[in-house]
Amino acid sequence: MITKKVNLDERELPKAWYNIMPDMPVMPGPTIHPGTGQPIGPDDLAPIFPMRLIEQEVSQERWIDIPEEILDIYRLWRPTPLYRAYHLEEVLGTPAKIYYKYEGVSPAGSHKPNTSIAQAYYNQKEGVKRLATETGAGQWGSALSLACKLFGLECTVYMVKVSYHQKPYRRSMMQVWGSEVIPSPSDRTNAGRGILSRDPDSPGSLGIAISEAVEDAATREDTKYSLGSVLNHVLLHQSIIGLEVKEQLRKVGDKPSVLIGSCGGGSNFAGLAFPFMPEKAAGEDIRFVAVEPTSCPTLTKGVYAYDFGDTAQMTPLMPMYTLGHDFVPPGIHAGGLRYHADSPLVSILHREGIVEAVAYTQNPVFQAAVTFAQVEGIIPAPESAHAIKAAFDEALRCKETGKEEVIVFNLSGHGHFDMAAYDAFLAGELEDYTYPQEKIAESLKKLPKVDIG
Numbered sequence: 343m344i345t346k347k348v349n350l351d352e353r354e355l356p357k358a359w360y361n362i363m364p365d366m367p368v369m370p371g372p373t374i375h376p377g378t379g380q381p382i383g384p385d386d387l388a389p390i391f392p393m394r395l396i397e398q399e400v401s402q403e404r405w406i407d408i409p410e411e412i413l414d415i416y417r418l419w420r421p422t423p424l425y426r427a428y429h430l431e432e433v434l435g436t437p438a439k440i441y442y443k444y445e446g447v448s449p450a451g452s453h454k455p456n457t458s459i460a461q462a463y464y465n466q467k468e469g470v471k472r473l474a475t476e477t478g479a480g481q482w483g484s485a486l487s488l489a490c491k492l493f494g495l496e497c498t499v500y501m502v503k504v505s506y507h508q509k510p511y512r513r514s515m516m517q518v519w520g521s522e523v524i525p526s527p528s529d530r531t532n533a534g535r536g537i538l539s540r541d542p543d544s545p546g547s548l549g550i551a552i553s554e555a556v557e558d559a560a561t562r563e564d565t566k567y568s569l570g571s572v573l574n575h576v577l578l579h580q581s582i583i584g585l586e587v588k589e590q591l592r593k594v595g596d597k598p599s600v601l602i603g604s605c606g607g608g609s610n611f612a613g614l615a616f617p618f619m620p621e622k623a624a625g626e627d628i629r630f631v632a633v634e635p636t637s638c639p640t641l642t643k644g645v646y647a648y649d650f651g652d653t654a655q656m657t658p659l660m661p662m663y664t665l666g667h668d669f670v671p672p673g674i675h676a677g678g679l680r681y682h683a684d685s686p687l688v689s690i691l692h693r694e695g696i697v698e699a700v701a702y703t704q705n706p707v708f709q710a711a712v713t714f715a716q717v718e719g720i721i722p723a724p725e726s727a728h729a730i731k732a733a734f735d736e737a738l739r740c741k742e743t744g745k746e747e748v749i750v751f752n753l754s755g756h757g758h759f760d761m762a763a764y765d766a767f768l769a770g771e772l773e774d775y776t777y778p779q780e781k782i783a784e785s786l787k788k789l790p791k792v793d794i795g
């Protein structure tokens with residue numbers, strides 16, 4: 343009998359997260375206060391984040407214990423299965439072995455609860471009563487709503503207005519878990535009112551919604567802010583993905599040749615890839631591939647520079663690949679991949695040539711998703727489908743070289759709330775849009791002038 347899914351026992355759930363910082367070949371420059379031009383300290387972040395997460399953001403400890411209360415909730419769906427995609431290998435006619443880690447088994451349907459649970463926990467421990475956050479397509483908002491409900495916190499989600507209307511069921515999920523969901527831009531914040539006065543019909547963007555949520559948290563004593571990707575502590579929490587994969591591959595006696603993840607802010611990619619960095623540094627032949635849409639080509643066409651994390655320029659400046667903080671990507675269906683920048687850790691590893699990046703247009707991505715669904719059964723989230731497309735291309739490359747490589751990709755979520763996008767694909771209505779270089783150049787002119795060093 344062949345093993346289709348490699349499972350770990352609940353007792354084999356990793357008990358500590360892996361922090362890549364002590365193993366970084368180069369460190370990103372410091373996060374900078376836009377007013378003073380100086381590196382920020384814990385006090386600058388204290389109004390919006392709890393101290394334990396601020397510590398994790400800069401920690402040099404390689405292993406950070408996962409508190410028992412978090413493990414207890416992780417066990418609702420973790421460890422997640424690692425599947426061997428035999429049918430897919432057959433259809434592609436590749437000598438490669440293809441594995442996928444399935445994070446869609448969480449209650450919210452993606453990898454995002456790995457960090458939302460941890461963030462809600464640390465906030466609650468420090469006496470915070472309420473969290474504010476933003477969401478694009480609703481994946482992060484639903485993950486944080488779940489976590490807040492489980493830890494008895496209130497939650498307010500600023501949801502990008504166009505998604506609020508186009509994705510009513512993600513909104514319903516957040517409401518079932520007890521959150522207040524506000525279409526952004528809203529009249530609740532100065533940032534939102536500013537945008538509305540200039541553009542009453544603004545469809546909103548992730549950058550605008552972040553500005554609103556940060557302002558909400560910064561102006562209320564009982565409230566802190568929570569971010570679903572990009573920051574070091576988020577990547578830390580997601581390392582549980584790769585740690586499990588390591589154990590699962592060990593069980594079947596395989597070693598990865600290439601690890602692939604879709605890249606929005608970089609957290610599911612890093613969660614899979616970072617725990618394998620020590621092996622790479624020790625000389626093992628492992629490649630890391632981050633996959634993005636051509637309509638929001640941060641790593642493949644952005645520049646490495648200091649930039650704001652939001653549109654209203656309220657956040658500190660971080661060194662990262664960016665398309666400019668006021669970049670508003672077109673409404674492609676992979677809502678979770680539309681952020682203007684990327685995690686500083688993923689960014690610098692890309693600049694150093696350790697992390698590769700590829701970009702695809704929508705139609706080939708959805709074609710790969712449909713092929714995958716038809717042979718492996720699972721209907722992937724459009725974001726995850728980007729990783730599938732890259733895995734296809736790697737498998738076809740192996741077909742040409744005849745090499746029996748081990749391809750592992752992160753199936754970061756299911757697509758059950760994205761069927762409108764599949765409808766559009768099947769009806770031939772998806773546009774293969776590539777964001778024009780001139781428009782990127784225009785956005786980049788507005789970058790803050792900070793020396794990247």
Ligand SMILES: *Cc1c(COP(=O)(O)O)cnc(C)c1O
Nearest residue numbers: 571606607608609610678725755
């Ligand atoms: C949010 C999301 C992503 C992209 O976010 P990262 O932080 O880059 O992981 C990818 N896949 C799914 C299913 C998502 O919900």
